[in-house]
Amino acid sequence: MFTALVVASFFMPDIPSSDSPAEDIAAQLAADNTAHRLSLLLGFLADVAFLVFLAGLWSRLRRWEGPAGMFAALILAAGAAFVTLMLISGGLHLALVQYASGGQPDPAVLPALTDLNQWVGAAILPPSVAMFLGATVAILTTRALPRWLGWLAAATAVLQLISLAGVFQTTVEGVVGIAAFSGFLLFLVWVLATSVVLLLRPGQQPAGA
Numbered sequence: 001m002f003t004a005l006v007v008a009s010f011f012m013p014d015i016p017s018s019d020s021p022a023e024d025i026a027a028q029l030a031a032d033n034t035a036h037r038l039s040l041l042l043g044f045l046a047d048v049a050f051l052v053f054l055a056g057l058w059s060r061l062r063r064w065e066g067p068a069g070m071f072a073a074l075i076l077a078a079g080a081a082f083v084t085l086m087l088i089s090g091g092l093h094l095a096l097v098q099y100a101s102g103g104q105p106d107p108a109v110l111p112a113l114t115d116l117n118q119w120v121g122a123a124i125l126p127p128s129v130a131m132f133l134g135a136t137v138a139i140l141t142t143r144a145l146p147r148w149l150g151w152l153a154a155a156t157a158v159l160q161l162i163s164l165a166g167v168f169q170t171t172v173e174g175v176v177g178i179a180a181f182s183g184f185l186l187f188l189v190w191v192l193a194t195s196v197v198l199l200l201r202p203g204q205q206p207a208g209a
Contacts, residue, residue, distance in 0.1 A: 012039035018114035029100035064144035074134035081127035132157035159183030
């Protein structure tokens, strides 16, 4: 469900650039008001679906790593931070849509909200990297899930780590752009593949449990 909702959001309009005048930002948001509200709904449902996935993944890895497992706890904490930042980004998006449709926009407000939304989006990367690093070590050391999922998580973490360099660039292109796009695609693939494995192999216990 998470993967399907994220893919569906690809077809929704993007938030206008903060470099545009406030009047242009307001006009674009007002013209696509319904689509933006639908995008917000899809994002909220995706966040809920990801929380369900995160709970199932943490439960499986904690069972194999033990109650004091550090890496299962890292996945839970980083995943919770990831969802929290996604919700904050959604709140800023909603503020943009509501403010743009409320009359004459203040020239300083809409670009500022757009910039804030972009920075919150960039801040999602560090907890995502931490979550995938935790998943890599937990899976490879406990064998709670197939090893190939651990290596796929490692590749995702590396690509997202490279894409962090794009935070300090005005335009993301070249190696950083490829890493950012590839890391995002691997993120979706990993969540989908891990979900399938968790559903097909429910309730497995570690040896000697």
